[in-house]
Amino acid sequence: xxxxxxxxxxxxxxxxxxxxxxxxxxxxxxxxxxxxxxxxxxxxxxxxxxxxxxxxxxxxxxxxxxxxxxxxxxxxxxxxxxxxxxxxxxxxxxxxxxxxxxxxxxxxxxxxxxxxxxxxxxxxxxxxxxxxxxxxxxxxxxxxxxxxxxxxxxxxxxxxxxxxxxxxxxxxxxxxxxxxxxxxxxxxxxxxxxxxxxxxxxxxxxxxxxxxxxxxxxxxxxxxxxxxxxxxxxxxxxxxxxxxxxxxxxxxxxxxxxxxxxxxxxxxxxxxxxxxxxxxxxxxxxxxxxxxxxxxxxxxxxxxxxxxxxxxxxxxxxxxxxxxxxxxxxxxxxxxxxxxxxxxxxxxxxxxxxxxxxxxxxxxxxxxxxxxxxxxxxxxxxxxxxxxxxxxxxxxxxxxxxxxxxxxxxxxxxxxxxxxxxxx
Numbered sequence: 349x350x351x352x353x354x355x356x357x358x359x360x361x362x363x364x365x366x367x368x369x370x371x372x373x374x375x376x377x378x379x380x381x382x383x384x385x386x387x388x389x390x391x392x393x394x395x396x397x398x399x400x401x402x403x404x405x406x407x408x409x410x411x412x413x414x415x416x417x418x419x420x421x422x423x424x425x426x427x428x429x430x431x432x433x434x435x436x437x438x439x440x441x442x443x444x445x446x447x448x449x450x451x452x453x454x455x456x457x458x459x460x461x462x463x464x465x466x467x468x469x470x471x472x473x474x475x476x477x478x479x480x481x482x483x484x485x486x487x488x489x490x491x492x493x494x495x496x497x498x499x500x501x502x503x504x505x506x507x508x509x510x511x512x513x514x515x516x517x518x519x520x521x522x523x524x525x526x527x528x529x530x531x532x533x534x535x536x537x538x539x540x541x542x543x544x545x546x547x548x549x550x551x552x553x554x555x556x557x558x559x560x561x562x563x564x565x566x567x568x569x570x571x572x573x574x575x576x577x578x579x580x581x582x583x584x585x586x587x588x589x590x591x592x593x594x595x596x597x598x599x600x601x602x603x604x605x606x607x608x609x610x611x612x613x614x615x616x617x618x619x620x621x622x623x624x625x626x627x628x629x630x631x632x633x634x635x636x637x638x639x640x641x642x643x644x645x646x647x648x649x650x651x652x653x654x655x656x657x658x659x660x661x662x663x664x665x666x667x668x669x670x671x672x673x674x675x676x677x678x679x680x681x682x683x684x685x686x687x688x689x690x691x692x693x694x695x696x697x698x699x700x701x702x703x704x705x706x707x708x709x710x711x712x713x714x715x716x717x718x719x720x721x722x723x724x725x726x727x728x729x730x731x732x733x734x735x736x737x738x739x740x741x742x743x744x745x746x747x748x749x750x751x752x753x754x755x756x757x758x759x760x761x762x763x764x765x766x767x768x769x770x771x772x
Contacts, residue, residue, distance in 0.1 A: 422436075430466055431463040433463060481532050482533075491551050505557065505558050528549070582638070604749070605621065605758060653692070671710075692757075722764065
């Protein structure tokens with residue numbers, strides 16, 4: 349099967365909303381007109397956090413200004429995976445073609461691409477094979493338990509776990525082996541069950557038991573809003589919550605990416621974003637609760653912006669926190685691919701741009717000698733030609749991405765995730 353993923357990077361997008369037209373047309377009497385060419389990709393209906401319902405559609409391919417009464421130069425044909433481009437049309441339904449040889453522009457204009465289905469090439473999530481536990485490192489023992497959902501047992505044969513990990517044990521108590529990290533001698537098989545707050549692992553005549561303790565209090569957050577959101581994520585443990593998927597984690601840019609599950613399809617992903625959280629909160633509290641127990645094959649983080657804006661830390665402090673966060677995450681998840689989304693420049697907070705750029709540059713230097721970390725920099729696609737962030741991609745608060753900002757930002761992240769999984 350062809351697992352290659354090809355992405356047309358969309359430079360901007362807009363919404364076709366059920367209530368009104370979102371375009372601002374040129375002032376009456378203008379001698380120039382605005383022409384937008386839309387890719388005309390139908391997307392699913394969505395509901396914004398304020399309850400407004402709409403339909404995302406018509407990702408913008410190209411935008412030009414032309415003189416009144418003039419002809420349009422036909423742009424280069426767009427491309428779309430599995431489809432053939434059939435021309436530009438005057439309406440979304442693609443009923444009447446635009447004749448570039450004779451049709452003249454007398455007002456602001458929107459043209460829509462028409463597509464014909466060409467061939468079937470199913471897009472699949474790249475396959476993933478967890479690291480093999482078979483090893484000759486066990487010495488005289490048949491097996492060695494190294495950790496439980498990435499939590500190491502103590503010398504007294506106890507393991508302390510947060511709520512999500514405890515719930516996963518209980519939901520799979522008859523066979524918790526997939527939740528363990530272990531080494532087993534070649535040719536040996538083992539079984540593992542959970543009962544009466546104990547994990548019992550057996551292989552032939554060898555049996556080991558580990559007492560399980562609840563460490564939930566250790567990782568509680570001081571902020572009641574953040575704590576409630578964390579508990580809501582932990583409560584979603586169920587039979588569908590399997591191991592070895594992609595975890596999105598971080599602050600509001602992750603949490604507000606409400607279409608991430610659909611946007612990353614066919615990759616199976618979980619979104620555990622909590623707006624307002626800092627690097628320290630993820631490093632010391634939330635990683636243990638919302639990332640480690642899920643045994644992700646890849647985790648994608650966006651953290652740091654709240655250290656800049658809310659905590660008002662200087663670049664040195666932020667980088668020290670971020671470096672510790674990277675090191676701690678890799679130590680806990682040595683076999684997990686880690687991708688970090690570099691901080692966006694944000695239009696409403698120009699005074700922080702220097703700090704953001706400084707920290708991003710330090711991340712780049714760190715990655716050069718820590719190649720287990722992959723960097724994603726989708727924020728560059730949100731900039732204008734002068735290097736400043738384009739407010740059109742952000743909400744009116746000048747901080748959070750708009751729906752069409754996510755069309756750009758999320759598309760670049762998906763491409764990076766696919767490449768990372770293909771290189772497994």
